[in-house]
Amino acid sequence: MRVILADDSTLLREGLVRLLADEGHQVVAAVGDAPSLLAEVQRHQPDVAVVDVRMPPTHTDDGLRAALRIRHEHPEVGVLVLSQYVEKRYAVELLTSNSARVGYLLKDRVVQVDEFLDALQRVAEGGVAFDPEVVRRLLVRRDRDPLSRLTDRERDVLDQMAQGRTNAGIAENLHISQSAVEKHANAIFEKLNLAHQTGYSRRVLAVLRYLDS
Known part of the structure; x- marks a missing residue:
């Protein structure tokens, strides 16, 4: 699987690079801001982009807006969004932008390696993967x-x-x-x-x- 990582936390980004490499996946780019993410997706056309919601340049919803743009311009690229919090509008907007190859996980879920890798695989294969806590909030x-x-x-x-x-x-x-x-x-x-x-x-x-x- 060819993956692009986008997170402004160098520690998390480098940790995911090592994890995915150990699992036999190829990280074709690892970036820390939304503009670089868009450029690298255009360049590499990965299987999945793993994207933090809040990234430079504004540290608000730059990652989310970049993810939505990827969904629109590169529908063959899966998008797995990571977020620190459950943000209903973001979760629903992302999913309703298309009906496949999309996921939304809380960052705490990343430390549960098997669940993270399972979600990544599902998104790469054309499915969806939503964090159970996100789902519970959406169902309230x-x-x-x-x-x-x-x-x-x-x-x-x-x-x-x-x-x-x-x-x-x-x-x-x-x-x-x-x-x-x-x-x-x-x-x-x-x-x-x-x-x-x-x-x-x-x-x-x-x-x-x-x-x-």
């Missing part, structure tokens, strides 16, 4: 929320689905059968008026678009 809605109609198990399935897991993966994590997962999923989409949405990535996209409405 107010009184008008139709999610209140879901059972606890349906919420569990929706949580896993929004993290980017397949039905088989959900079944394994929740210790239920795959047919049970499919049954719960169908109930979720009916209750959220998403029954006619087909395709794994589009299901997640539709749910998160709805949650942001």
Whole structure:
């Protein structure tokens, strides 16, 4: 896998370079600001760009805006965003810019190496990977929320689905059968008026678009 890293923390950036090299991946560029990220993506066309939300030059949302631009100009490049905090607007805006090859992880998740590498692989292969805490925050809605109609198990399935897991993966994590997962999923989409949405990535996209409405 060919990867570009973009984070203004030299310590984190160099640590990820070593980690990915040890795993057999090729880090084609490691940069500390958004303009350099865009230039290196244009130059190398990597499989995935790992991007911090807050980077120079303004240290606000430069990384996020660069990630959205990559999604628009280079849809074949996966984008895995790292953030210190759960920022709902950023998570939803990033996902709704396209329906595949995208992830959003809290930086604390990076120290859990297997989870980070799994998310990176999923994004590179065309899937999605959302931090469980991000998903939980996205699923917290107010009184008008139709999610209140879901059972606890349906919420569990929706949580896993929004993290980017397949039905088989959900079944394994929740210790239920795959047919049970499919049954719960169908109930979720009916209750959220998403029954006619087909395709794994589009299901997640539709749910998160709805949650942001």
